[in-house]
Amino acid sequence: MPEFLQGTPVTTLAAPLFVLLIIAEIILIKVRGKGGDYESRDAATSVFMGLGSTIVDGLVGFISVALLFAAYQIAPIKLPINWLTGFACFMLVDLAYYWIHRYYHRSRWGWAAHVIHHSSQHYNLTTALRQTWTGLLSGGVLLFVPIALLGFHPALLAFCYGLNLIYQFWFHTEVIDKMPRWFEAIMNTPSHHRVHHANNPRYLDANYAGVFIIWDKMFGTFVAERKDDAPRYGLVNDLGTFNPLRVSTHEYVGILKDATQKGLSLKQRIWYIFAEPGWCHDGGRKSSRQIKASYVARHPEHKGEPGL
Amino acid sequence: MHDYIVVLVPSLIAIVIMVILIKATRLEHLVRLDNEAIVQSAIDEHFEGQKIDHIILSKDTQYALAIMQDGTVILVRAFGDRMTVRVLNEKNITSLNGQDEALEIKLNDYTWPRAHLVFENTAARSKVQDMIEKLTQNPAEAVSHA
Numbered sequence: 376m377p378e379f380l381q382g383t384p385v386t387t388l389a390a391p392l393f394v395l396l397i398i399a400e401i402i403l404i405k406v407r408g409k410g411g412d413y414e415s416r417d418a419a420t421s422v423f424m425g426l427g428s429t430i431v432d433g434l435v436g437f438i439s440v441a442l443l444f445a446a447y448q449i450a451p452i453k454l455p456i457n458w459l460t461g462f463a464c465f466m467l468v469d470l471a472y473y474w475i476h477r478y479y480h481r482s483r484w485g486w487a488a489h490v491i492h493h494s495s496q497h498y499n500l501t502t503a504l505r506q507t508w509t510g511l512l513s514g515g516v517l518l519f520v521p522i523a524l525l526g527f528h529p530a531l532l533a534f535c536y537g538l539n540l541i542y543q544f545w546f547h548t549e550v551i552d553k554m555p556r557w558f559e560a561i562m563n564t565p566s567h568h569r570v571h572h573a574n575n576p577r578y579l580d581a582n583y584a585g586v587f588i589i590w591d592k593m594f595g596t597f598v599a600e601r602k603d604d605a606p607r608y609g610l611v612n613d614l615g616t617f618n619p620l621r622v623s624t625h626e627y628v629g630i631l632k633d634a635t636q637k638g639l640s641l642k643q644r645i646w647y648i649f650a651e652p653g654w655c656h657d658g659g660r661k662s663s664r665q666i667k668a669s670y671v672a673r674h675p676e677h678k679g680e681p682g683l
Numbered sequence: 684m685h686d687y688i689v690v691l692v693p694s695l696i697a698i699v700i701m702v703i704l705i706k707a708t709r710l711e712h713l714v715r716l717d718n719e720a721i722v723q724s725a726i727d728e729h730f731e732g733q734k735i736d737h738i739i740l741s742k743d744t745q746y747a748l749a750i751m752q753d754g755t756v757i758l759v760r761a762f763g764d765r766m767t768v769r770v771l772n773e774k775n776i777t778s779l780n781g782q783d784e785a786l787e788i789k790l791n792d793y794t795w796p797r798a799h800l801v802f803e804n805t806a807a808r809s810k811v812q813d814m815i816e817k818l819t820q821n822p823a824e825a826v827s828h829a
Contacts, residue, residue, distance in 0.1 A: 387690065391693075394697045394700075394701075397697075398700070398701070398704060401705060401708060401710065402704075404710060405708040405710060412712075412764065413710045413711060414705070414711045414713075414763040414764045414765070415701075415702045415705045415706060415711055416763055417763055418701055418702070418705060419698050419702055422694070422697065422698050422701065425694075426690070426695075429690055429694075430690070433690075496765040497765075501701070607728065613762070613767045613768075614767065614794040614795075615760055615762055615769075615792070615794050615796065616794045616795065617763075621793060621794055622794075625793050625794045628793045629793070659774075673732060
């Protein structure tokens with residue numbers, strides 16, 4: 376196995392670059408007077424969440440690694456590690472990422488882990504670092520198992536996933552408006568990902584891609600950013616705390632409260648855990664589909680537009 | 684352990700540098716709820732199409748109450764350079780404590796610390812407290828008395 380697959384994770388190696396780019400973004404916003412904003416406690420919370428995520432991954436990441444190695448051990452063929460298999464692995468990891476990410480948004484159990492990343496009302500480079508501490512609990516890693524079963528070495532898989540995450544850092548910004556058209560057509564960009572982070576009804580549950588936006592176009596979840604509906608960032612129900620522990624665990628607390636209410640059937644309790652975020656047995660909350668439907672009812676002229 | 688220190692120490696230093704830079708560049712513009720227009724903007728964003736009857740501002744400029752025409756009462760909180768909102772109702776108010784000009788509202792919400800509103804005088808606080816207490820029984824009546 377090549378030496379570069381055995382050392383420090385690439386995301387850790389990229390950390391100094393992340394810091395430099397954040398500093399550059401702050402200075403650029405100040406100089407240009409546009410292209411996003413920063414709030415110190417929000418930014419500190421985001422970076423602290425990223426730090427916590429790195430520490431948790433270091434402590435429990437071996438479980439994911441062991442799972443992938445177990446799958447690799449029973450793979451009927453073991454693929455060599457070279458440029459071709461590296462490229463194929465990168466593409467498969469990105470495809471798996473798309474579905475993991477979609478699951479994170481469409482099931483409350485996945486959302487409980489991923490909501491952290493969407494909990495800031497800002498969209499800047501620190502938002503990229505606002506990562507979950509409970510990713511392992513979500514079970515998302517299971518979608519990488521088929522790649523190991525195909526014979527891709529887990530170390531290569533982990534390396535490709537690291538590159539995938541590094542790519543995702545730079546587009547968490549409002550400093551860049553649009554990339555060249557060919558690039559926007561194929562790759563995930565700041566514009567596409569702003570849509571993903573927005574809570575405007577038309578933008579909810581759109582643009583799940585990691586590196587290549589083609590997956591959203593293939594699977595019908597692509598929505599383009601519009602000038603006449605500027606993205607508003609954050610959650611449908613924004614948090615009122617910067618406390619990292621509360622930010623990290625709030626959806627699990629919500630699940631516990633909801634699923635243990637008195638008078639629910641077993642099916643309703645299970646639904647509170649695994650159904651789409653916003654699902655509610657008594658109509659007290661709205662899912663993203665219901666939010667979109669309400670919006671269309673108020674604005675019938677927008678019916679049928681992408682995302683609505 | 685050594686690996687963690689290698690990650691932890693530079694990260695904490697980076698956080699401090701970043702916060703100093705944000706403060707030094709004066710990029711953040713903290714919200715102060717000192718006029719009705721800003722509260723109106725928060726309501727318009729989160730409750731599109733719903734009409735406000737009147738707004739009550741807390742003297743500390745950190746909180747406001749928007750009393751809607753349909754009887755709903757919405758608590759608005761300044762949150763850094765943004766705002767957050769919650770509808771007040773019998774399900775999410777855990778406790779309501781008034782003392783002198785101050786009113787403390789504790790919500791059944793893990794992500795919201797207790798809200799501390801400050802009013803002009805005890806009578807104003809008492810009036811709002813009565814209104815919120817009545818909310819849990821009859822929203823329409825509560826508004827007419829506010």
